[in-house]
Every structure is written in structure tokens, then in C-alpha cells.
Amino acid sequence: MERIEHRACFGGWQDVYRHRSQVLGCDMNFAVYLPPQAAQPGARLPVLYWLSGLTCTEQNFITKAGAQRYAAEHGIVVVAPDTSPRGEDVADDPGYDLGQGAGFYLNATCEPWARHYRMHDYVAQELPALVETHFPVSDARGISGHSMGGHGALVLALRNPGRYRSVSAFAPIVAPSQVPWGQKAFTAYLGGDHEAWREWDACELLRQAQERLPLLVDQGGDDEFLEGQLRPQLLQAAAEDAGHPLRLRIHPGYDHSYYFVASFIGQHIAHHAAALRG
Amino acid sequence: MERIEHRACFGGWQDVYRHRSQVLGCDMNFAVYLPPQAAQPGARLPVLYWLSGLTCTEQNFITKAGAQRYAAEHGIVVVAPDTSPRGEDVADDPGYDLGQGAGFYLNATCEPWARHYRMHDYVAQELPALVETHFPVSDARGISGHSMGGHGALVLALRNPGRYRSVSAFAPIVAPSQVPWGQKAFTAYLGGDHEAWREWDACELLRQAQERLPLLVDQGGDDEFLEGQLRPQLLQAAAEDAGHPLRLRIHPGYDHSYYFVASFIGQHIAHHAAALRG
Numbered sequence: 001m002e003r004i005e006h007r008a009c010f011g012g013w014q015d016v017y018r019h020r021s022q023v024l025g026c027d028m029n030f031a032v033y034l035p036p037q038a039a040q041p042g043a044r045l046p047v048l049y050w051l052s053g054l055t056c057t058e059q060n061f062i063t064k065a066g067a068q069r070y071a072a073e074h075g076i077v078v079v080a081p082d083t084s085p086r087g088e089d090v091a092d093d094p095g096y097d098l099g100q101g102a103g104f105y106l107n108a109t110c111e112p113w114a115r116h117y118r119m120h121d122y123v124a125q126e127l128p129a130l131v132e133t134h135f136p137v138s139d140a141r142g143i144s145g146h147s148m149g150g151h152g153a154l155v156l157a158l159r160n161p162g163r164y165r166s167v168s169a170f171a172p173i174v175a176p177s178q179v180p181w182g183q184k185a186f187t188a189y190l191g192g193d194h195e196a197w198r199e200w201d202a203c204e205l206l207r208q209a210q211e212r213l214p215l216l217v218d219q220g221g222d223d224e225f226l227e228g229q230l231r232p233q234l235l236q237a238a239a240e241d242a243g244h245p246l247r248l249r250i251h252p253g254y255d256h257s258y259y260f261v262a263s264f265i266g267q268h269i270a271h272h273a274a275a276l277r278g
Numbered sequence: 279m280e281r282i283e284h285r286a287c288f289g290g291w292q293d294v295y296r297h298r299s300q301v302l303g304c305d306m307n308f309a310v311y312l313p314p315q316a317a318q319p320g321a322r323l324p325v326l327y328w329l330s331g332l333t334c335t336e337q338n339f340i341t342k343a344g345a346q347r348y349a350a351e352h353g354i355v356v357v358a359p360d361t362s363p364r365g366e367d368v369a370d371d372p373g374y375d376l377g378q379g380a381g382f383y384l385n386a387t388c389e390p391w392a393r394h395y396r397m398h399d400y401v402a403q404e405l406p407a408l409v410e411t412h413f414p415v416s417d418a419r420g421i422s423g424h425s426m427g428g429h430g431a432l433v434l435a436l437r438n439p440g441r442y443r444s445v446s447a448f449a450p451i452v453a454p455s456q457v458p459w460g461q462k463a464f465t466a467y468l469g470g471d472h473e474a475w476r477e478w479d480a481c482e483l484l485r486q487a488q489e490r491l492p493l494l495v496d497q498g499g500d501d502e503f504l505e506g507q508l509r510p511q512l513l514q515a516a517a518e519d520a521g522h523p524l525r526l527r528i529h530p531g532y533d534h535s536y537y538f539v540a541s542f543i544g545q546h547i548a549h550h551a552a553a554l555r556g
Contacts, residue, residue, distance in 0.1 A: 222286070
């Protein structure tokens with residue numbers, strides 16, 4: 001594991017590491033924000049995992065969301081991985097919404113994707129194991145994300161009961177099986193059998209969830225992808241059917257950009273901090 | 279004047295406008311953050327002008343500094359212009375530190391720059407006149423900036439007594455006449471007569487200043503340009519010689535990036551708010 005960026009930020013350090021991922025079979029970057037509290041002897045801080053959206057790398061969130069201020073206030077480590085496996089020998093697609101930059105946080109079963117595209121296992125298992133070995137963190141984990149990464153956060157929390165103490169999402173793709181982004185990705189990564197899709201669809205998973213981890217979801221009311229790709233009302237209906245706790249907030253005027261994420265990330269970090277420190 | 283971006287952010291709007299600049303003889307973009315208070319009937323809010331550094335456009339500050347949160351808290355409009363004239367018929371240079379993206383906030387006198395490179399007059403006069411005509415603002419103006427833009431903020435405040443009520447800078451080029459970035463730019467824009475350079479050098483201007491506007495300057499202690507290009511000790515010496523109020527803070531560990539700016543922009547906005555609302 002090699003540290004490739006190291007920048008003082010709000011009294012802590014915004015770092016980026018590169019390491020060889022066994023799960024993904026490629027080199028990967030991930031960002032880690034270490035708040036000032038991480039420097040205290042014997043510190044064991046909770047960790048919030050952040051999953052970014054289509055086209056993003058580990059950079060977008062750390063440069064645009066302004067989360068470090070809140071992480072420093074609450075004493076939370078924030079880990080932001082890249083959004084897919086990377087490299088010349090990793091399958092790709094000319095579209096922005098498939099292949100590199102668009103891993104959808106699942107384990108692909110179809111060729112040419114199955115070899116490298118195992119972002120679920122990477123984010124849920126390999127990356128936390130690495131983080132918990134090398135940084136002053138506890139096993140209190142939260143997860144959040146934006147758009148495709150909001151889908152990832154919901155799916156990872158729902159598929160892995162007990163692994164996360166808190167979950168939230170910004171403008172998530174809540175029902176990928178029912179919208180173009182998800183249908184394209186699932187067809188490529190998982191094949192045409194829609195039964196297999198259910199295991200990676202937050203609305204489907206919610207109906208079977210045994211854990212009742214409360215969901216916090218923020219959505220811009222003027223998001224350009226609201227009706228075509230996001231459709232939060234499907235999550236609301238699934239949560240109501242399942243009796244699953246969901247706090248869904250629609251914010252008039254806000255769009256799909258990081259200006260929206262930045263405006264509410266402080267509230268999300270407070271939400272995670274309450275659960276992770278509680 | 280055409281609005282080309284309009285994004286909800288911290289209860290207000292992060293907008294970008296394009297207009298024809300008479301002073302610069304080209305189309306220019308500028309960003310304006312309108313905090314929630316701007317929507318109140320009869321609002322007349324103070325304005326902070328932000329000047330960015332080499333290679334930047336109006337985008338860097340608004341996407342990376344996280345200033346909107348603090349501007350919303352304090353009810354301040356923040357205007358961030360581009361860093362030079364732009365366009366195919368505007369002179370340029372292959373270097374990142376001269377020509378487009380590197381206007382140095384002065385009025386050039388040498389060819390091929392003199393026609394368009396008049397960023398001082400644009401920022402000090404044309405842009406505020408436009409802003410004060412079209413937005414709900416008062417004539418209470420502050421100015422700040424980063425690196426080349428920190429130089430710009432100091433020089434504009436020192437050259438225009440009475441025009442700004444507050445000034446601050448992050449990692450400014452305090453003595454462009456004495457460092458490579460400034461010497462290259464001044465030689466091109468102003469020619470070889472060093473006497474002309476004195477009018478655009480904060481350390482020189484400080485020695486003649488009649489107004490005693492307190493300067494707030496933050497500098498990263500691990501800034502990669504600290505000794506080669508920035509040399510804040512020269513500003514400190516000039517301020518001591520002139521009896522000019524200066525609060526210079528060196529922050530160990532911080533570099534030249536927007537992670538540094540983001541970490542302290544809240545304190546700068548509070549500093550400006552106190553002066554602008556006082």
C-alpha cells in the first residue's frame with residue numbers, strides 16, 4: 001500500500017492510497033480522511049465509507065463535498081474508494097455508464113466483466129479489512145453514497161446485515177432493475193435473468209430485509225435524473241410495504257450535482273456519527 | 279448578461295454568468311453565490327470578491343473551497359471572476375503562468391497583452407458595477423484570493439483606498455517583483471522598467487499605503503511554493519516598516535491546494551462579514 005497524496009485539511013489529513021486489490025485483480029486508489037482525533041494515542045475511530053457515482057474516481061468526493069469539516073468535528077474517518085476496477089487489462093465500454101467508472105458495486109457474473117468487476121466484495125470486505133489493519137479505526141462502519149453510489153450504499157447495507165451501523169444516500173438509484181442506467185449495467189454484468197437482478201436492487205432487497213437499519217435518503221427536487229433514473233417513490237413504497245424505517249427528504253430546487261451533496265453532507269455525517277458513536 | 283449555471287446550494291444559488299466585458303474586450307464568465315438572504319425583499323447584501331490563482335477559471339473556487347456554507351451563514355454574496363481575459367483572439371502563452379489563466383490582476387502596457395489584459399480595471403470597476411446593477415447587493419465590498427489571486431486581492435485593496443472594507447489572502451504572491459512567477463509576468467505585461475512594477479507589488483504598495491486596512495493572510499507552512507514564489511516574510515517586513523496592520527498566520531503542514539483554502543475560508547468569511555456588516 002502506497003500513499004500517493006497527503007494533504008493537511010481541517011486539522012487532519014486527506015490522503016490517497018494505492019494498493020493491489022486481490023478481489024479486483026488490479027491496482028486501486030482509495031481516499032481516506034483522517035480527522036485530528038486520529039492522531040491521539042490509542043484512537044479507534046468509526047469509519048464512514050463513501051461511494052461515488054458514475055464517471056467518478058476517489059477524487060470527486062474529497063475535492064467537492066466539503067465533508068472533511070464535519071468529519072473533523074465528529075471524529076470520523078471517511079474512506080472513499082474508486083468506482084470500479086481500473087487498468088488497461090480491465091474490460092471497459094465506451095459509454096460513461098458501463099465499465100470503468102461504472103462498477104455499480106456488484107459482483108459481475110458475465111464475461112468480459114466477471115474477472116475484475118467485484119466491487120461489492122471489494123467495498124464490503126477487502127477494503128474494510130485493509131482499512132482496519134492500517135488505520136486507527138474501530139469496526140463501527142457506516143456507508144453512504146451518491147447516485148450509483150447511493151445505490152451501492154443501500155445495497156451493501158441491505159445485503160450485509162450487521163456489517164454497517166448506519167446508512168444514507170444522496171439521490172440514489174433505488175430501483176436499478178426498473179431504470180435505464182441499471183438495466184444496461186445489470187444486463188451486461190449479470191445477464192438477462194432478472195431473478196439475479198433482485199439481489200442487487202435496493203427496492204427488492206428492502207422487501208426481504210431482516211435488519212431494520214434506518215435509511216436516510218436526500219433527493220434534489222429538481223434533479224435532472226429524478227424521474228428517469230432515480231424514482232425515490234419506489235423506495236418509499238418498498239419501505240412502506242416492508243415496514244422498514246426510511247427518512248426520505250425531497251429538497252426543492254436542488255439538482256444532481258455536488259452542490260447538492262455539499263449542502264447536506266453535514267447532516268448525513270451527523271446522522272452517521274450519532275449511530276456510530278452511540 | 280446570460281446565466282449559464284444555476285445550482286441550489288446551502289439554501290441559496292450558485293450561479294455562473296457570461297457577459298461581454300468592455301474593459302477586457304472579450305466574453306467573460308463570473309460566478310456569483312447568492313445566499314438565502316438574497317431572496318428577502320429589499321435585500322442589499324455585502325459582496326466578497328474572490329480572485330483565484332494560476333490556471334484557474336471561475337470554477338475552481340466554487341467547486342472546491344466550500345465557501346457557500348459560510349456565505350449562507352453570514353448573508354454574504356460571493357463573486358468569483360475568471361483569472362484572465364479569454365478567447366481565440368486574446369493573446370496567450372504556452373506557459374501555465376503567463377497569458378490566459380494568468381492575468382495577474384493588473385493592466386498590461388506591453389504588446390501583445392495591452393489590448394485585453396486589464397484585469398485590474400475589470401475586477402475593481404467593471405465587474406462591481408455590473409454586480410451592483412443586477413444583484414441585491416450594497417456597496418460594502420471585501421476582497422480575497424489565493425496565490426496569484428491573493429496578490430490580486432492585496433494589490434487591488436492597496437491601490438484603491440476606500441473601495442474595499444476588508445481584505446484577506448491565502449498564500450499570496452506578496453512580492454511579485456522578487457520571485458520568478460511575478461518577474462516573468464511583469465516583464466511580459468509591464469516591460470523591463472522595474473519602476474512600473476512597483477505599482478503592482480503588494481510589498482511596494484504597502485510602504486506607500488495611506489489607508490490602514492488590516493490584512494489577514496494565511497499561509498501553509500508546507501506550501502511547495504513558500505520560499506520560491508510566496509515569501510510571506512517580505513510582507514511581514516513591509517508591514518512592520520510601514521506600521522500597517524497585518525495578521526499573518528503560518529499553518530504547519532498545510533500545502534498550496536484548495537484543501538488549505540477550504541480549511542480556513544470559514545474564518546476568512548467571518549473576518550470579512552465582521553468588517554462588511556460592521
